Amino acid sequence: MKTISRHVQLLRMGDKGIFGVGSEQTLLDIELWESIVRVVSDIRKSPFENESDLLNRYNFTNASEAIEFVLNSNAIIHVDEFNESNRYSRNHLYYNYMRATPSVVQRKIESSSVTIIGCGGIGTNLAYYLSTSGVGSITLVDDDVVEVSNLTRQVLFSESDIGLDKAEVVKREILKRNSEVKVSVKRMEITSKDSLSELDRTDLYIVSADSPFQLMDWINQYCVDNHQAYVNIGYVNDISVIGPFYIPNKTSCYKCADITPGHDKKGEIDDLCREINKNFKAATFPGVNGVAASYAFNDVIKYLGGFGDILSANKRVGIHSSKCNFEFQNIIKNPRCKVCAVV
Numbered sequence: 001m002k003t004i005s006r007h008v009q010l011l012r013m014g015d016k017g018i019f020g021v022g023s024e025q026t027l028l029d030i031e032l033w034e035s036i037v038r039v040v041s042d043i044r045k046s047p048f049e050n051e052s053d054l055l056n057r058y059n060f061t062n063a064s065e066a067i068e069f070v071l072n073s074n075a076i077i078h079v080d081e082f083n084e085s086n087r088y089s090r091n092h093l094y095y096n097y098m099r100a101t102p103s104v105v106q107r108k109i110e111s112s113s114v115t116i117i118g119c120g121g122i123g124t125n126l127a128y129y130l131s132t133s134g135v136g137s138i139t140l141v142d143d144d145v146v147e148v149s150n151l152t153r154q155v156l157f158s159e160s161d162i163g164l165d166k167a168e169v170v171k172r173e174i175l176k177r178n179s180e181v182k183v184s185v186k187r188m189e190i191t192s193k194d195s196l197s198e199l200d201r202t203d204l205y206i207v208s209a210d211s212p213f214q215l216m217d218w219i220n221q222y223c224v225d226n227h228q229a230y231v232n233i234g235y236v237n238d239i240s241v242i243g244p245f246y247i248p249n250k251t252s253c254y255k256c257a258d259i260t261p262g263h264d265k266k267g268e269i270d271d272l273c274r275e276i277n278k279n280f281k282a283a284t285f286p287g288v289n290g291v292a293a294s295y296a297f298n299d300v301i302k303y304l305g306g307f308g309d310i311l312s313a314n315k316r317v318g319i320h321s322s323k324c325n326f327e328f329q330n331i332i333k334n335p336r337c338k339v340c341a342v343v
């Protein structure tokens with residue numbers, strides 16, 4: 001049986017009426033709108049099996065036009081696809097709005113696995129949302145302990161956690177929020193591309209670590225070589241960046257465009273630069289930290305749940321701290337890429 005989805009809203013607007021399905025809002029002549037109100041109200045009370053059932057129900061003016069409008073909108077949901085008491089029901093409204101079947105998306109998410117490399121500002125936010133959305137298995141990779149300066153933005157840590165292993169604290173906190181998620185901890189420092197082979201393969205690596213400075217080169221090469229999907233979220237100075245979201249054999253990789261400065265040249269001046277840069281800390285700020293994590297979360301759930309477009313694929317998205325504006329840098333798959341073209 002089918003009914004009206006909860007994200008439908010009907011509002012008067014002057015001498016017209018709005019039929020709203022999520023952000024899809026249509027302004028209608030009042031006669032048609034009033035007929036739609038009657039149809040929607042009736043379907044809410046009495047779900048229908050197939051469309052022909054509805055056509056026999058009403059005899060008021062515009063009934064067939066109103067029915068057709070409602071059926072062609074994104075307003076209908078199978079009654080079994082929304083259960084108010086289900087812990088994921090609010091996410092299911094969104095999957096329904098995205099024209100996906102909530103139960104199918106949820107099953108895919110629950111059978112998926114991710115590895116979060118770096119449990120800092122971005123990693124803690126993502127661990128929170130991914131666990132509360134029901135991702136089946138989460139591996140947390142970090143070698144650091146919680147410090148007082150982490151508390152501004154690393155949302156799962158408290159003052160009493162200072163000195164404790166970050167990954168262990170994140171595990172404790174996400175299990176409090178969703179005990180159904182399988183969480184494992186890998187306390188390791190990534191010291192080379194080869195050290196990445198210590199990690200188990202999962203559906204997606206979420207790279208939210210900022211050191212060492214060669215990390216992204218290693219991750220990209222390793223993931224391309226091993227057909228491992230990943231997304232990078234980090235900082236370029238005070239700009240929070242997401243992407244490119246790498247899907248093997250489909251999207252561009254981190255090296256398809258020349259977007260990063262070189263750092264392996266030898267010589268006195270380059271040695272001095274390396275010495276100076278060891279002291280570097282990105283001017284991270286909690287405001288865009290949370291926005292970047294949320295942006296990445298949207299893409300991660302779409303990827304794991306198999307619906308919608310992945311917005312950070314084939315591009316790098318930047319969010320500026322001072323103005324909160326978005327900047328998009330296209331990274332087109334390069335047939336001559338030194339990393340992904342030869343695989």
Ligand SMILES: [Zn+2]
Pocket residue numbers: 252253254255256257334337338339340341
């Ligand atoms: Zn490439």
